[in-house]
Amino acid sequence: MRRLLFIIIGLLSLVACKTDKTSVPQDFECFNQPHIYIKYKQPINGYTVKVMWLQNGEVGNALFCLEKQEVQYYYFTEKWTDKILYDKGNTYPNNTVIELDYTTKLKSEEYLSDDSPFFFSDVDFDGKEEFIINRYKSGSRESNAYDVYNVTPYGYFIQKTEAPFTELENGQCKFDSENKTITIYGSNGWNNIINKTYQLKDEKFELIK
Structure with a gap:
């Protein structure tokens, strides 16, 4: 169902690309939001990556x-940007095409990257890298x-919708490959610290602490 949603959004967005010179029906003006196109110069894990970005300040x-291998996969996400874009603080004209150098993880052994706009990393300890959007x-x-x-x-991409993968944030989680645990750091109130530790057991992550 989620993959179908991505496909529908993708098709609607692609149709929206062609509405710039035509009138947009009332209640559909959202599909005429200004957008730019981003192409990454380098293949990432063998993929050619292009993005249609509906800029709204720093994000969009x-x-x-x-x-x-001539097969295309579409994925939609909210509040995304590339650090190269928001560091420049630019606003780009509609339909601009930008080619960017891909920002890799600072260290190959890192699980998450603060600066990479997207990346591949094995965050569930199964020996296979997952695709991660920042x-x-x-x-x-x-x-x-x-x-x-x-x-x-x-080649299909299926989102992991279970904890702890829905709770990952930069600087607020710790990965332990030896014990196959992921610890999420958080709080419930100003001084009430809450830490949750999940461990991989029988191919599933269980809350153990």
Whole structure:
């Protein structure tokens, strides 16, 4: 169902690209929001990556297109940006095409990246890298949040919608590959610290602490 939603949003967004010179019916003006196109110069994990970005200040909704072996996959996310874009503080004219250098993780052994707009990383200790979208300032207290997708053998991307993968934020989680645990740091109130530790057991993560 979620994949179908992405496809529908993708098709609607692609149709929206063609509405710039035509009148937009009332109640559909949202599809005429200014957008720019981003193409990454380098392949990432073998994928050619393009993004249609509906800029809204530093961030905006984004439609990803990942292409590999002439097969294209579309994914939609909210509040996304590339650090290169918001560091410049620019506002781009509608339909601008921008080619960007991809920002890799600072250290290859890192699980999450603060600066990479998206990346591949094994965050569930299964020996396979997941596709991860960095959602800028979408977490608590304006921290970055992450959407995690399993990559199937057939190239499909399926979002992981269970904890702890729905709770990942930069600087607020710790990965332990030896014990196969993920600890989420948080709070419930000003001085009430809440830490949750999940451990991989029988191919599922369980809350153990």
